[in-house]
Amino acid sequence: MYEPLEFAIQLAFESGRIQKKYFQKTFSIMHKGEIDLVTNVDLECQGCILELVGKAFPDDEVISEEKANAYEAGKNRWIVDPLDGTTNYAHGYPFFCTSIAYEVDGEIIVGVVYNPIMDELFFARKGEGSFFNGEKLGVSTIKEIKQALLATGFPYDVVTNPNNNLNHWTGFMMRAQALRRDGSAGLNLSYVAAGRFDGFWEVKLSPWDMAAGVLIVREAGGIITSLSGGAFSLYEGGVLASNGLLHKQMIDVIREGL
Secondary structure: OEEEEEEEEHHHHHHHHHHHHHHOOOOOOEEOOOOHHHHHHHHHHHHHHHHHHHOOOOOEEEOOOOOOOOOOOOOOOOEEEEOHHHHHHHHHOOOOOOEEEEEEOOEEEEEEEEOOOOOOEEEEEEEOOOOEEEEOOOOOOOOOOOHEEOOOOOOOOOOOOOOOOOOHHHHHHOOOOOOOOHHHHHHHHHHHHHHOOOEEEEEEOOHHHHHHHHHHHHHHHOOEEEOOOOOOOOOOOOOEEEEOHHHHHHHHHHHHHH
């Protein structure tokens, strides 16, 4: 029987191997929407992960970005983003990852995020802390939002949907030290866990965007809530993550923009 964390790391490494093979080389790009891309690399990574999970955990469910998902009740669940940061990948910008989480009885117990180009592996097992390439992680100690480096992202329908995060971006731009928008929620959350970012917020995310990173933040001592500061749900589309010290200040900014 495979141990879930070790197996998730193996899956991330296999996916990363595929990403490195094609990176800055020729591959096919398709459009799911006007600016929403998928590549043959996404699909090959996903296919590899699905095959390995099917052999090792045949009774488990897998939900993944590039497949139809059923969300069957009562099953253990692998939550997979085979290539988080596809637009970056398609442009040769080396900020992307594979994100893999394992959910048991509705609770994430394992999270793995791997950037193969920088060879950065973030992982956590519930109750045992978060780690970066084997070294234990801890969130930052920044207490004031004016000294904070924050990160976010924007939905693919940013032009047509009024719930597009631009209002919150403006609010935080006026209050934080600096903002970053670099196209991978999995890595952004992991960077909060590592103390590289002091906070992260985003609207309209899918479970595979957040699942692994949310556990990694929590196990590093950070705080995860809904955007309004309430209880977080992986399946409700938004997240607010911080080192804990900034959380109320970030909630206040978000509430101003609602």
